[in-house]
Amino acid sequence: MDTMRERFVSTTSQLLDEDARLALVLAEISKDGFSAARRRHPDRVINVGIREQLLIGAGGGIALTGLRPIMHTFASFLVERPFEQVKLDFGHQGTGGVLVSAGASYDWPAGGFTHMAPGDVALLDTLDGWSVQVPGHPDEAEALLRQSAARDDRVYIRLSLQTNARAHASDGKPGFRTLREGRGGVVIAVGPMLDHVLAATEGLDVTVLYATTVRPFDSAALRAAAGVQNAADVVIVEPYLAGTSTAAASEALTDVPHRVLGLGVSRRELRRYGRMDEHLTAHGLDPRGLRARMARFLPGTPR
Structure with missing residues (x-):
């Protein structure tokens, strides 16, 4: 199977x-x-x-001419380093474009902390009007890219070397997908976190929602999933900074008694860079780590 980044190259070449x-x-x-x-x-x-x-500035200038720019590099250099240009050349100017990142939170640990971007989605959350898409499989990445290229708004597509075994949202439609139904809580798995979440929740009486588009946040789907309960316990598992979407979930459930646990990449810098799978385990995002933290949060969950 090709990677999301390889699929981005082939699909974008065809779209051009x-x-x-x-x-x-x-x-x-x-x-x-x-x-x-x-x-x-x-x-x-x-x-x-x-x-x-200049990457973002050139893209912003191209957008002002009426073209649809697709801008690409590692996430830390696409969102964090040129954040002022993202804010002004697209948001302030009212233009549209597609940011497509590689590297994710720690896909290339050997590159060091300069090439890690666990805070990219949280940073974009400070800006208005950005759609954020986090595919979990190359087929989903292609579908989201094709749809985003045909639009006129501002889109961030976050690619990763981490991938699920199969695609669950290859139609590219927005909104959360219900993959399991239960009454003991709601677990939202974002993009490449899905397979780990499915393994961690095996045998648990919980609803599992799958998200490849996280902004706008699908409040209706969360409310519907929580509607079968008098109160909602929600766990959000994201492949970037832990807690990035907890405020969005709480806002969706304002009139429902609820608790929200945000799981993701911690703020602590891991200076022994190691391998990608070692970072996953160190942040507690492997099935065993997820199960342990869910057991402490969800009532009646066996460890």
């Missing part, structure tokens, strides 16, 4: 052939994969080099 409104802006990352596309469309495939502020 099909839609003259699209433009791609790179900052060195993935440039080799787009060599053929750049030869075919030298005016719409631009590599600005290792200049991430």
Whole structure:
């Protein structure tokens, strides 16, 4: 199976052939994969080099001409480093574009903390009007990319080397999917966290919702899942900063007695960079770690 990033390259190359409104802006990352596309469309495939502020600024300028820019690099260099340009060149200017990241929270530990971005979604939450999509499989990434390329708004697509064994939302439709139903609580699994959540909740009387689009937050789906209970216990498992979506969940359940537990990447920096799976375990996001923390939170859950 190809990776999400490989699928991004092949799908975007095809989209550039099909839609003259699209433009791609790179900052060195993935440039080799787009060599053929750049030869075919030298005016719409631009590599600005290792200049991430320019990456976003160029994308914003392209958007002002009426084109639809797709901007790509590692998440830490796409959202964190050029955040002022994201805020001004798209939000303030009222333009649209698609940010597509690689690297996720700790996909390349050998790159060190500079290449980790667990806070990217939380940072975008400070801005208005951004749709945030977190696919859990290459098929889902392709569907979300195709839909986002055809839109006019501001979209962030967060790709990762972590992936679920199969796609559960390859139609790209927004909204949470109900994969299991139960009465002992609601667990929301975001993107590549799904397989770990399914393993961790095996045998538990809980509802499992699957999310690939997290902004806008699907309040209606959460309310519907919590509606079978007099009070709601909600666990959100996200592949980025723990607690990023707890406020959104609490707002959705304002008039319902509820508790929310946000599980994800901790704020603590792991300085022994190791491997991706070791980071997953260290943050308690493997099935065993998730089960242990759910057992402490959800009433009646066996350890």
